[in-house]
Amino acid sequence: MHVLIAPDCFTGTLTATQAAGAIAAGWRSSAPDDLLTLLPLSDGGPGFLDVVSGARDGETVAVTVPDPLGRRVPAAVFLTEDEGGRTAWVESAQAVGLHLLEASERDPAVTSSAGLGDLLLAAVSAGARRVVVGLGGSGTNDGGAGMIAALAGRQEGLLAGGGLGLASVAPDDVAGVVDAARAALAGVEIVAATDVEVPLLGLDGASANFAAQKGASPELAQQLEGALGHFVSVLSGVHPAPTDLLTGRPRRLDREPGAGAAGGIGYGLLVLGGRRVSGVDLTLEAVGIDELIAAADLVVTGEGSLDWQSRQGKVASGVCAAAGRHGTPVVIIAGRVLLGRREAMAMGASGVYAVAESLAEVDASLADPVPRLTDRAARVARTWSPRR
Structure with missing residues (x-):
């Protein structure tokens, strides 16, 4: 058999x-x-890069990026030559993974996704015209705010300070940041390969379902939910989402499937113009x-x-x-x-x-x-x- x-x-x-x-x-x-x-196999979380690089011919570029607490850790960008140009494959867990933190360090109030921003910049610097981001296994719950800040060159401030700091974000904190982050990715297609289909907010969202495994108490999970909701409100006011062609209204990116993946990094990538695919489907096709x-x-x-x-x-x-x-x-x-x-x-x-x-x-x-x-x-x- x-x-x-x-x-x-x-x-x-x-x-x-x-x-x-x-x-x-x-x-x-x-x-x-x-x-x-x-x-x-992988669904976009830990091991995503190993699976893809084992199934495809390509080149691996070694880099170092900040972990969820800002310490430098090794990571990699896997490059393949595809129709339409060079594709970079990155694994978010290499920068923001829960496995990078000791049990006593797990605190989504302060952990940041900024390291993924640096990883995306490394992919663009390598000449990628398409970046596939495997999402899953994160130790963060900041809605991708840290990633957006890093892409915009904002290494400090509320956006880069972890999930709980988003409760204090004001329009001035995000004004121009998204535009700068989008400019850093200009001409590059971003694909978010998510391991779950959950939205950002609500009972099915990132904080309610995953914050506990990242070190949050029930009280902190509720606070993180409120902080993410405030962040979405402020960001939507400064940078309105694209219009839905069917309804004629702005899209609710926070409600889209996969927005809650990796502590809301899925939402951050959607804000930057990315599109979401199933991480496991992408991986299964690749192998x-x-x-x-x-x-x-x-x-x-x-x-x-x-x-x-x-x-x-x-x-x-x-x-x-x-x-x-x-x-x-x-x-x-x-x-x-x-x-x-x-x-x-x-x-x-x-x-x-x-x-x-x-x-x-x-x-x-x-x-x-x-x-x-x-x-x-x-x-x-x-x-x-x-x-x-």
């Missing part, structure tokens, strides 16, 4: 490459005669997923937590959709499973398995993830691989 092993990273524990290796090791221990093809699935008898995918987000542009849902086009069954192995069987089947999964099924097992899996994932994959293989 030919098995395509195509997981995302298990956030906070394993990269997609490590996860694929652990699953493969477990599978081989139970089904040594199966042919395994390993395909680490030629249809051809690989067509050659496989079974697909095994996985991620850290199979939950409501998994149904909104994450790797598991993207792989299930692609496999559905070929009638190939998909098995999901996740660190934990928070979806019911009916919801998982609606995604297109033929089987779903959790590495950890209790709180104690969750702690153990986080402490020693590879053996746990390997063991679960071995047990799944005994169910799905035909015995000779």
Whole structure:
């Protein structure tokens, strides 16, 4: 049997490459005669650049940029030659990723997306006419304000000071900044490859759903929501959004799918004239997923937590959709499973398995993830691989 092993990273524990290796090791221990093809994937978050650069011919340019607290960290721009000019691929998590912060440093009140602005400037300096920005896994919640400020050459001030400072932004703080940031990207197509479809504000937005995992208390999450709402109001007053051709009214960029991605960086890129695409769809197209699935008898995918987000542009849902086009069954192995069987089947999964099924097992899996994932994959293989 030919098995395509195509997981995302298990956030906070394993990269997609490590996860694929652990699953493969477990599978081989139970089904040594199966042919395994390993395909680490990303939805635009951590690992996005590794996946794209592994699937495309191109050149990697090393740079350094500020992290969410302003410390210099290594990053990269991957350049490809495409029809219409040079494309730069960047991974926002390399500049604003939650993994760059110690647990005690996680505070979206002060973390900034300014480093992504520097990364975009590096892509433009490399001659890119199109920049694809993978969004996901951020440690920020500033609506892309820091990124816009950095593009405009404003390294200090409220816009670059983190999410909570946006509550005090006045029209004078943003006047001319967006125009300067747009000028820095003049003639360059910006594509935001987002890992989720959530808007910026509201119960489905960035602060309500993701601020807690970035270190925010419930009270701070509410304050960040108010700060982002104020920022949108001020920014819209100074720089009105383009008119919607159907309604004749200004577009509500904060309500568009993906605006809340990466702590609202999706919104910031839309303000700068960018367009949003599904990060996982873009990645799957780049790696030629249809051809690989067509050659496989079974697909095994996985991620850290199979939950409501998994149904909104994450790797598991993207792989299930692609496999559905070929009638190939998909098995999901996740660190934990928070979806019911009916919801998982609606995604297109033929089987779903959790590495950890209790709180104690969750702690153990986080402490020693590879053996746990390997063991679960071995047990799944005994169910799905035909015995000779």
